[in-house]
Amino acid sequence: MTICENNVAKIEIICKEFNYDKGELINVLHKTQTTFGYLPEEVQQIVAQNLNTSLAHVYGVVSFYSFFTMTPKGKFPINICTGTACYVRGAEKVLNEFKTLLKIKVGETTKDDKFSLSNLRCVGACGLAPVVLVGEKVYGRVTLDGVQKILDDYNES
Amino acid sequence: MSIKYRKNLLICSGSSCHDASNFDLMDFINVKLKEYGLDDDIQVVQSVCFNKCSIGPNMIVYPDNVEYSTITKSDIDDIIIEHLLNGRIVERLVYNDVNIISGTHKKQYRIALRNCGFIDPEAIEDYIEKDGYDALAKCLTTFTPEEVTQQIIKSGLRGRGGGGFPTGVKWDITSKSVAEQKYVVCNADEGDPGAFMDRSILEGDPHSVIEAMAICGYCIGANKGIVYIRAEYPLAIKRLKIALDQAKEYGLLGSQIFGTDFNFTIDIKYGAGAFVCGEETALIHSMEGLRGEPTLKPPFPSVSGYLKYPTNVNNVETFANIPAIINKGADWFASIGTEKSKGTKVFALAGKINNVGLIEVPMGTTLREVIYDIGGGIVDGKKFKAVQTGGPSGGCLTEKDLDLPIDFDSLTAAGSMMGSGGMIVMDEDDCMVAMAKFYLEFTVEESCGKCVPCRIGNKRLHEMLTKLCDGYGTPEDLDLLRNLSVVVKDTSLCGLGQTSPNPILSTMANFYDEYHAHVVDHKCPSGQCTSFLKYYIDEENCIGCLVCARNCPVNAIFGEKKKLHIINHEICIKCGICMERCKFDAIYIK
Known part of the structure; x- marks a missing residue:
């Protein structure tokens, strides 16, 4: 990804909002990721320059926290909760069903950039276990048959 | 209301x-x-x-x-x-249940959750109507900071985040640190999977936390507070922000609160998905915009914390107790609970239990009361096997512990821990070796990698457990597993590594027969570790519909339409999809 001037300006505005304070790096990265969808090296470089810190520091933080990603997600990011309550109620089988149907592994995106698959730990909706999130939408008590139905919701659109 | x-x-x-x-x-x-x-x-x-x-x-x-x-x-x-x-x-x-109105079950007692469910969390007037901010007013206008701290010490309140350190003592230490700036930090980085009490308090009663943070600021001499909250909790963040704005508008945050010379403001900082940030030194580094890696204590945050200033870190539930203690008195609080654990504890019941959700009970309530009386027993009438308390850092408790009065010390003595209050209930279908493996997988993913025992030791432990579950374990592995667990526990830098082998050690102590079965009999007693099983097709029930063959991800099922199908065991990966999909109960495991 080569980064255009317009996007450089966007990053600068975000950094300015936090007074170019490198102590606010995590907040800056949150906002930047919301804007761009992910944090490629080029973006990290500009964040580093603006906050007057090294790329190594920014990269260290980005790679440390699971919330930040350096690869673009699919149009519909699928997250399977693998917290304990969901695990006990069969999240692993649901995850495997997604893998089989989408033919991708966790952390990958389908060839048409439509779906990406990841797992996360506990969204706190343990009463609905097992839980699957597609974007912000939550699907509760997901069964194996339900997996195809979830995908169908997005394949039509 | x-x-x-x-x-x-x-x-x-x-x-x-x-x-x-x-x-x-x-x-x-x-x-x-x-x-x-x-x-x-x-x-x-x-x-x-x-x-x-x-x-x-x-x-x-x-x-x-x-x-x-x-x-x-x-x-x-x-x-x-x-x-x-x-x-x-x-x-x-109408839901028919022994609980007439949930949360008011006679065995429950609500202090931290006192307002949750009964007020509108986005209306400060509702909170004020329930004596909200009375405690802060009382502290600022009638008591000295020392007097308030003494009350908290006297109440016997201990940190609800997992450590169980006496809250008042922590405040006292921080108040004695001399510096031009101090901080109050609320740890809302609730990472323990299956525990969601902090989120519910922030979603249901955010003002109680804000009020308590201000009281803490008054006691330790800080005028700045920070809530460190998980980015995964958008609703809690939204409500907290609304509450902070309202408190400012009402003059309950800001300068010269209640006409005194006490000033206090609160900011929010976001986590970014790292379990280790629940550890206070890691949390402070994360707030400073760094990798959330823990450092050796001492120095404790109460001496040198955020930006090297004295910092008092308490968890959400701990804070939620404070206004009630000030309003009703330390003696009242100390009269609830057991000798060394005062007050109540919120637990998040989840797993194979009928009534999933948050409960709050006095310390000293037994597990049996929690699981059967309040939790409504096990799903589908199955047999209770174990309950994991303390999340990935805790251990499992079994049937013999059902009448154990729950408090900080009794759980530790039983080989588990209080932790943040997650309670995951397991039934007879759950394999305890696989459960230990699940927790280790979590630790391996969440280890920050700073110290060798945690980074490499947990990885090896996880590999051994995987070997066991896959059917390749030997009796020697069990000794190795136990020895390495002890080493990781003894030599890791922070609480994450020091507790991560607990699920292994406690399942080994309570369910050694299951481990034994995996390596000696080459069997998984609960049938969860599928590598020990073989799938077969029943001649009588199979109608030859091809559904199983079509759904098999590795094409291990052969057969023609309307004829008996056969599973090739060389290819079969034992995923069980065929069994789930067969509508005629024609697939069985042996």
């Missing part, structure tokens, strides 16, 4: 109910009430968690105390016409 309305509809807007409804229940009901001309008469109040997450969305009609569950759009008209207009209860939506 305002008394100027004839009735109040309390709608649970906790995440489980919110997500289960798939539509905005509150808005929808408000529109409907308007249609019926009832909007001046009946108020809709958003509240949080009635401990019935699995049958949400839930609603309570107050003051009638009728509770409706699993409400859909089409039920709203019925509730309005039948109940609100004609005074007849809509029986089909």
